[in-house]
Amino acid sequence: MADTMIEAGVSFLAAQIILAVFIWWFSTSKPGQKIRNFPGGARGLVAAAIVLVGLEVLALGVFGQKAWANIYFTPPGPNAMPIQVQAGQFAFYFRYPGPDGKFGPIHPELINEATQNIFGLDLDHDQDSKDDIVTAQMAVPVNREIHLLMHAKDVGHSFYVRELRIQQDFVPGLDLSLHFTATTPGKYEIVCTQLCGLGHYNMKAYLLVMSQADFENWLKQQAAMQ
């Protein structure tokens, strides 16, 4: 980011200043004055553009690729904590697997916001669903890698936390995932960045980053509220 910032800033300022200077300089030329060429002519400029921008492109491409690869080509570690997130008009809901570490299956036909069966769980039949903890906020222990399993219930949404520099769309019909580690305790906002309807502006949830002990307490509280 910083290198891009510098490069963009320099080329921006240089271009604007030279443009302004040239306009000022040559708009006041006298009638008898001869027309001159820019030293080096078109060939020089094209060469400069290709070499300079080419190098820049290569550099940005390589750096950018590294940064990208770090996030997207590395699978989550074996100790990553799985959390499921479901986006719907216009709220995020989260699911923790509970003590058994397993998520029960989702039955879309059972989804009912009136009974707060957000994920469409069948508590009567699915053993794995019984201890699942469904929450409206997302708490994570600090410095623990989180493996986020994402799906959308209705239309496209997106998961964006400014402070974590992460953004990933929810694409209906696709199960996507994301992994990240939060390193600073605090309360952050998860917001939706993909236009999803009239309540788009108010589609958000809080991300609570806390110590492991606090997190366990929080999870117990939430389990009691199921």
Added chain:
Amino acid sequence: MATTVHEPPRVRPRKLPSRKQGTGSGGGGWRDRTPSDGSFLAVGDRSTASKTGVWVGLAAITMSFAALTSALVVRQGSAADWQHVTLPRVLYLNTLVLVASSFTLEFARRRFSRLAFLGSGEATASPLRWLYVTLSLGLLFVGGQYAAWLQLKSQGLYLATTPSSSFFYVLTAVHALHVLGGLGGLIYVSSKLRRSALRKNTLDAASHYWHFMDILWLYLFLLLWVKL
């Protein structure tokens, strides 16, 4: 708009005001070469535009069908709900009809160019006959496609029944629309021919379009037939 027939514009051949004499540049037109007959009529003769126009239009049509193809490939590959439609038998017959129509159109074109070469104005009957045959084969093809839809309908396969049937209806319907457009073109061409006002470029343009529809159908047929 005007119903009277007008002669194509004649630009009297003039000496080329070219600075680089001998290299043949400066002639204008997209073929910047001196035409073989030495005149510069090619420039500004609008009838070449009809050919160019058809080719440009075909490029756009190709692109549209490429988009639909990619949609089909993605759709077929991405979901588990793909049930392949067995193509109705009548399609094989339709394919034959359309291929035959390309040949009959080519016959008409041959006859016409021989006619133009001989310069006889009254013997338009032979190319016209072949044009009519092409027209009826084209109509038969569209009718056959309709029969194929009826056949699918009788099997309970509607537009929205399965993704495969959706694509079948969309692709065949869009193609049939284009064929109908081609039929309109052929009707125009034959009416021109009847009045002995047909230019070769117009007929060429129409036949290029028609052959393209033929090839496009063979491609679509294959696409709908194969399970990727």
Added chain:
Amino acid sequence: MKNWYKCAGTLTVLVLLGLALLYSGPSVGAGSGGKITGTIKLEGAPAHQRPIDMSKDPVCAQQHTGNPVRTETVVVGPNGGLEYGVVYISEGLPAGAANAVSSQPVTFDQKGCVYHPHVIAVDVGQKIEVATHDPTTHNIHPLPSAGSGNIGWNKSQPPGSPPFETTWKAPEVAIPVKCNIHPWMHGYMAVVKGPHAVSDDKGSYTIDNVPPGNYTLTAWQETYGTQTQKVTVASGKSATADFTFKGK
């Protein structure tokens, strides 16, 4: 000339009055009718009502700190009285009584990011006044079923907006209403023909203005569905009909 105006005016008033009397006939008649009372009860354990986490919109959460609202699919009062049951006459009403429309609007209020009341019942064509008292924008999204003859809509109500009025064209028990911005907000609008009532927090209800006759009475509850029973109403008398739904 002036006299002529006076005459015409008086005549018009008289004709209007006569017409009014003629048309108000059935409802005046119903006023002398009887009523149906009773209670709706739940036997067994009510379905679990989850507490709602409103943290998504702090404006809502602030109004319920320490005392979270629960879902309202089954609300049981003392002695197993079932709140928010809709009782209405499903068969046997004369056309006049069935088509009478109350001129009194029913208020459907949004307060603390919850619908008040959770269930309303209205006549076909009766005005519903949708009001908001929340400092946040709600959207009101009724979802009538496809073949009912009612057309769904979806409309936002920014904070501070005056109430707006709406009506339904066809009977339907009951149209779910939800707010998508606050997905936990859920309520029902029952649209019926003829006299009806919604049970209170003790489960009891009273249907007034029932003309004498034999009727089929239906009670509807959002989780447990419908129950019917026959009831006979005599002129000026009160008939009783109790319903009992079975929980799991």
Added chain:
Amino acid sequence: MDETSRASQAAHHAPPQGFIRNYIFSLDHKIIGKQYYGLALLAVLTGMVLSWLMRIHLVWPNSPVPGLKWLAHTSAPNGVITPEYYLSLMTMHGTLMVFFVLTNAPFAAFGNYFLPIQIGAEDMAFPRFNMMSFWMTFLAFCVLMAALFVGDGPPISGWTAYPPLSAVGAVAGPGQGTGQTLWGLSIAIFCIASLLGSLNFISTTLDLRARGMTLMRMPLSTWAWFITACIALLAFAVLLPACGLLILDRLAGTSFFVPANLVVSDQIQPHSGGSPLLWQHLFWFFGHPEVYIAIVPAMGIVSHILINAMRRPMLSHKVIIYSLMSLGFLSYMVWGHHMFVSGMNPLSSLMFSFPTLVITIPSTILTLIWIGSLYGCKLRITSASLFALGFVSLFVSGGVSGFFLAQPSIDVLLHATYFVVGHFHLVMGVAAIFGVFAATYFWFPKMFGRMMNERLGKIHFWLTFVGAYLIFMPFHYLGMAGNVRRYSAFVNDYLQPLLPVHRFITIAALATGAAQIIFLYNLIHSRFRGEPAPQNPWEATSLEWTVPSPPPWDNFAGKIPVVYHDPYQYGVKGATGDYVMQDSPQKIPTVPEEGRR
């Protein structure tokens, strides 16, 4: 093909008779060009008013807008803009501006008027298609306007109309019923119109050039329109079937874009197995080239005008043409950069990132040639050249932000924020509009036979130029602070401190918009009261300046010109003035003055 003989008739029989043939269903490319211009003007004014409403709502969310009560009775009760109406305004603003302004004004309007004249043709190759293409565009505009006033509200899914939001129907939100269907229909009609238009542009350029007008002798503006037509032909050919499939998903219950098991408002949807990403691919395959459909004509126009103002040809005619071509070509390989966070295979993100970065090379070459050509020229400052220079400045400003967005790792932070909004408004919106302004000031004398007021033009330039920067530069700051776009209100805690910036932007937008009244006044006043324009007021060299202002109905009064020179013979020693017209048989000294090739 049935156009052939009609085309020749159109250009060769007597001039059209009657008001309707002359001005409404005219076959004359000049009238059609003016019609496109008028439609674009109508669309841009509407779009601008919509953007004002949005800006007002963002900073004064609960205050009623006077008059809106009557305009949008259901969507904005009592004149207070609801969240859904904000999104409708946004959708309409985007659609109007992208399709009916940025595609129509620089490409269809000026291209129609000047491409045939600049290549020495009497009309377009297929005048009848040309007329159809305008009237279909007009129909598309009417259908879109109908969507704005339709019963259940205008569509709310943005100009990108991502399914399933745009495909599942009214249950997904207000305006997603009839309004969204009308939107799809409007765009489909627009696609057909644009295809016909592009077909005409390409055939005309290839086949109807005057004698001596080789491809390399075509002015840069003509080149730009030609390249744009090639881009548009392929781009709209993809959007058209995509729109068709979307409409089928909406009306016929097919499942091209809607996956199975969607639960919208607790109602499970009866679709199966479609792919929302498929729409995104098809849409952006069109959508990215569309950016170049807007900007490439502006580049050509600006080059054409700058050369005239600089009194010298560009450092290299060919390099500009090749750069424009490579922009057009590359624009087809980068669509995926709109989908970095869409859950595409991360590898494809990299595949799309690289050509996106490579696109900066032709862009930089163009910029350097423009700036480099300024060196040692004799610049004439006019309203037209000011706007052309302003274009270069805005193009640079909007371009450098592309560096950030081209890299997926940075885009993850900036995607769908105001940074993106600032980026594309500067580089595509305002820059292209500056091209249109420049073209208007430059060609108005030719189109209407009267001069525009230069003083008003310059005031208009400075207000608009400063205003554009004041509006859109803060957008970048907002984006970096994580301000998400397409929000109708800012309820998030971290967005509260940014509200003053929004207030500033709104005031700047209202003021800049108001400054456009000067332009409108200038346009209308000059049309009727302006000084009569001479044939060649700017001492320019290309063919449009060899004919009277305004040109006769067949452009060259039956005398098709013969072209002897490259288009930009400026700074010629020994010429009367300092230039030689393209159709002048005058010899040009073989030893060029320094500064000429």
